[in-house]
Amino acid sequence: MTSLEQVEISKYHNELVQDIRHLVQKYGRIMGWEVPELDEAEASKLILRALQDALADVESEQ
Secondary structure, X not given: XXXXXXXXXXXXXXXXXXXXXHHHHHHHXXXXXXXXXXXXXXXXXXXXXHHHHHHHHHHHHO
């Protein structure tokens, strides 16, 4: 059985995905300003890892 909270958050899945994509693009642009020869694929991996670490920090606060 699905809880009401699970049903509600599932409505926001696509929006959350878009928000994460936006954050990766945002920090990719910032890194590109600082590192002109930036490897975009590697930068995206690093940014996603940093977002996962930040999420873990937030989770530990709960």
